[in-house]
Amino acid sequence: MNFKIIVTSTVLAASLFSASAQADITLRHALLGTALDMSFAKKGGNTPAFKEFMKEGKNPYNTDKEAIEHGESLYMTGCSGCHGHEAEGKIGPGLADDYWTYPAIATDKGLFEVLFGGANGMMGPQYVNFNTDEMLKIMAWLRSIYTGKPKKAKWLK
């Protein structure tokens, strides 16, 4: 193999690799910026909805009535103790208004990152309690009770 062939095949292999790697978004920890280790995810969450979310970072459940209802009951079990039954805030901040400690929460990707990876103090990684599909359902319910300004709702764009 001469040098030119080696270079050409290396470039080709690299571009093929990046094409497949680019198919999915990269999820990052809200505080650390490091890539989230998805191997911690609970079983059963890699549903078609989650695969779709991983393509562009948009939650397909936002418009799904059944998923939103299921999300509400999951929220009551796992989040309401700290964030309040109407997400009005308690130990943790309110989640229905448009003030966010982490502004990225205005996108579905940013919201998922805080859920999966956790943030400060009592806000631990939620992969302990919920699989990724369940997290999308909880997120969809939170979006459905949003009381903030419509123009701040980046997830709708």
Ligand code: HEC
């Ligand atoms: C043990 C208490 C506790 C539980 C359970 C908990 N949280 Fe939190 N959460 C907190 C605290 C405290 C913060 C503030 C952390 C920070 O500012 O870094 C927080 C922060 C957040 C934020 C960031 C809010 C912002 O303004 O940027 C979101 C979103 C969130 N929680 C969603 C959830 C959801 C959804 C669940 C359930 C799956 C959940 N949390 C479960 C305590 C909790």
